[in-house]
Amino acid sequence: MAFPSSSSPQGKYDVFLSFRGADTRNNFTSHLYAALCQKKINAFIDDEELERGEQISPSLLNAIEQSKISLIIFSKGYASSRWCLEELEKILECKNNNGQIVMPVFHNIDPSDVRSQNGTFGDAFAEHEEQFKGRQDMVQRWRIVLRDAANLSGFDSNVIRGPELF
Template identity: 50%
Template sequence: MISKDLSSKASAISSPTSSIQKNFKYDVFLSFRGEDTRKNFVDHLYTALHQQRIYTYKDDERLDKGKRINDELLTSIEDSKFSIIVFSKNYASSSWCLDELVKIMECQKTADQAAYPIFYDVEPTEVRNQRGAVGKAFAKRAKEEVAGKWKCALEEAANLGGWELKNTAHGHEAKAIQIIVDHISAELHSARLNVDERFMAMEARMQDVLKGLGLKYES
């Protein structure tokens, strides 16, 4: 018969995975307005991420035929460690983009996910307060039932740390993209090291528990 002390230790074998971070399908989810940035900035950013072996979800690259776009996009946001939001002049005119943004902001509030805004030909204040070009674009959606959620998401996202392209690398787009990719790469490396350390700690705890039970641990 196992003693209460050993029984409680044995139960720990089934629970240490709760301290391990979620295993994400994608490293990065890209949210952007296609008509503004698909064939220029986002195309270059996606290529740079891919070259660094950063697995990135971009809708025209990853959507499976026959699936509902909305369902797959929202699931892909949940399955991404980071989200990069490329705010452009027409971003806020798209209900798809705004729905993505709401989901991104929900997910980034967890400990395991983060979001980074990029301001492409717009300023953070335009996004935050729906003014200027962003305000004009958002006016097309302002009377919809979920407009309140969209406004909150725009404000929250504009307050996150990110990059305003005109002020990054003195406005040189290629250099700015490299800065962004380097930052994401470093964050991913740090996250993976953290997961490895947690697995090592879990393995050590399992060895202690099994030793207490008189059992041999094999990795």
């Protein structure tokens, strides 16, 4: 895939990486980030771009808005993070309002579990519904954005593309 030039006025970042840190930060995501940087693609990853003392929420929301592409790395624990779900809401808002390119990556998770909120995604939503009893509208929005994001064309780590090398 060709990435837009960093000098484009559309955004400060070429790529925003949305991921559950506990699941993928020190393996898949760190390798992906390194590969993007090696190719001179300006990628935002939360642990290296935030200035000390800055509030996380506004900084991440701003980075999403200033990105041309968002890669959503769905993993088993993604839906258990309220912040991941709020990021996802913002990402799809930027897709719908600003034409941001959004690509899901299903990392060791079945895309249908994300789409239908089954498995660990179902467990996470059972907890969210209990925790946010007075805010079911928020939980429902999260369900919708997960389904919408899972319906986008993306990459599934469980499907091998191209010839297998042994």
